[in-house]
Amino acid sequence: MADREWNPWRRLLALPNESRTKTVAVAFLVSAISAALVSGATVALRPIQTANRAAEEQARIAALVEGIPGMATILEQSGGELSTVVVDLSTGRAVADLRPAMLEAALLDADNWTTLDAAQDLAGLGQRPNFIQVFLLRDEDEVSLVLLPISGQGYGGRIDAILALAGDMNTVAGIAITNHSETPGLGGRIVEAAWQAQFPGTELRDNSGQIAFRVARGQAASLYEVDGITGATRTGRGVTQMVRFWLGPDGYGPLIDAIQRGEF
Structure with missing residues (x-):
């Protein structure tokens, strides 16, 4: 009688193929080996996949911001890495479970808006969203620039803009008017590069911390003013009130405080 084969692997191989x-x-065995290989590949490729997703996100953000007139130049001058975050305006903190891609759907819910009373509503909006997407430019660990969407009522209707603030959160780095209904040749001149070019370097708050920015009725006479547009007093007032509202306590005030405390 032949010796019995005790090696299980050899015994398995010795079985007929139709067994x-x-x-x-x-x-x-094939399934187990394949699963092990796939798991190993996933672990090995995870850093590459993470880097690729980060690069894609940067490209998406850059494309979005560069579509705003004048913002590409501001970003080039500032340097750093651009990121985006959804902020709860009441607290000034990032909303961890609300990604930018989810924001539009979230704002379809009326509960995600705050009604403004007459004393609050400097910009003439009636209500403002509880959550909003902002863009941050970082130089190493510090915020060097923040891009803030703002809106308000002008003479002809709603004005939408992006306001860029330098890292001190008190100096305007630039502005881009993205939508308006102002009178061509008068208030409509707010889209002109020459008028917007006055904003960089303008300061928002005086030494007491009060918001002092305004569009002057004529020529600017202080660090807190930009020239008005002849024949467009109501448009200028609309821009003034829009900036003052959004930089105040019912707008980005809590976010600005958080950035200045180093929480972003």
Whole structure:
């Protein structure tokens, strides 16, 4: 009688190919080896995948911001890495479970808006969203620039803009008017590069911490003013009130405080 083979692997291989036991065992082994290889590849490729997702996100943000007239130049001058975050305006903190891609759907819910009373509503909006997407430019660990969407009522209707603030959160780095209904040749001149070019370097708050920015009725006479547009007093007042509202306590005030405390 031949010696019995005690090696299980050799015993398995010795079985006929049509053996059900051999078929099941080989299938199990192939599945186990494949799973191990896939798991290993996933672990090995995870850093590359993370880097690729980060690069894609940067490209998406850059494309979005560069579509805003004048913002590409401001970003080039500032340097750093651009990121985006959804902020709870009441607290000034990032909303961890609300990504920018989810914001539009979230704002379809009336509960995610705050009604403004007459004393609050400097910008003439009636209500403002509880959550909003902002853009931050970082130089190493510090915020060097923040891009803030703002809106308000002008003479002809709503004015939308992006206001860029330098890292001190008190100096305007630039402005881009993205939508308006102002009178061509009068208030409509707020889209002109020459008028917007006055904003960089303008300060928002005086030494007491009060918001002092305004569009002057004529020529600017202080660090807190930009020239008005002849024949467009109501448009200028609309821009003034829009900036004052959004930089105040019912707008980005809590966010600005958080950035100045180093929480972003």
